Amino acid sequence: WKNGDFIYDVETGSLVTWPCPVRDVTITGDEMQITSRFIEQIPSRTTGFAKYSENYVHAGIQGIAERTLIDYKLKPEDATLLSGQIADAFVAHYKGDEPVIKKPLDMKGVGLMGRFIILFQKRLIKELYNDLPPGDNDVVISLTAE
DSSP: OGGGOOOOOOOOOOTTSTTOEEEEEEEETTEEEEEEEEOOOBTTBOSSHHHHHHHHHHHHHHHHHHHHHHHTTOOHHHHHHHHHHHHHHHHHHHHSSOOOOSOOOOOTTOOHHHHHHHHHHHHHHHHHTOOOSSOSSSEEEEOSOO
16 A cells, blocks of 8 residues: 555444444554444344344345246246255355355255356355455454554
8 A cells, every 4th residue: 555554344234134233443542443233122122133133134035046046047946945045145144254164055956957057156155155354243453554
């Protein structure tokens, strides 16, 4: 960077979708500390909100993925087998600090056309599990150029 300037891109989820994160940023001296909290309840749902919102997002993504796969000419049963796994990847990515998954899609029971389509698209799903450092939810970042 010119003159020691630098930029950090901190990705943050939305309060209106699971996991409903709130980020606190504290800058002290040459460090920026980011801590995350997640909304666990709202006035209209004082218990079970986190699971409710996770299920809601998962179901929505699964439905979109299933319709998209059918548009790619997959058999509905193959689209159903794969869409839940695709939703799993998006939900993990939304939460942050996602686990490393070497094989993000189980192709057991998926027909030839489904395998063919996934051959060209699985990198997109795998990348949702590729969480580059530093961590997402709780991290300390040095503000001195390295």
